[in-house]
Amino acid sequence: SNMLDELSKPYVETAIAKGMKPAAMLRKYPLRMAFNPFVADIGNLLPAMVSGSVLVSVVLGLQTIGPYLLTALKSQDQFLAAFVLMFVALLTLIGTMISDVLLMLLDPRIRMGGRAR
Structure with missing residues (x-):
């Protein structure tokens, strides 16, 4: 469309x-x-893969990071829960950086830095 x-x-x-x-x-x-809207959405793809796997792995009984996060939250293991959440935050930053660089390469109107005066 x-x-x-x-x-x-x-x-x-x-x-x-x-x-x-x-x-x-x-x-x-x-x-x-x-392609601009698709490339701009790549930043949300990486953390969504990890956070979406929590529900799938709990329901299917898979041994991924999802059940560990849920167990850490139930047992109040703040270090493990913080690590998983920081990992998702890092994936968000990496995904946003990748999408910004791809948008810069794709669209000539988008450039790093401000407008020259």
């Missing part, structure tokens, strides 16, 4: 009117813009 939305924008019609080849125009403009 993002791609269909981008194809109806004026810059696509302008590129076609100027004689740009359709395949090159698709790669250069609308495809890169349509």
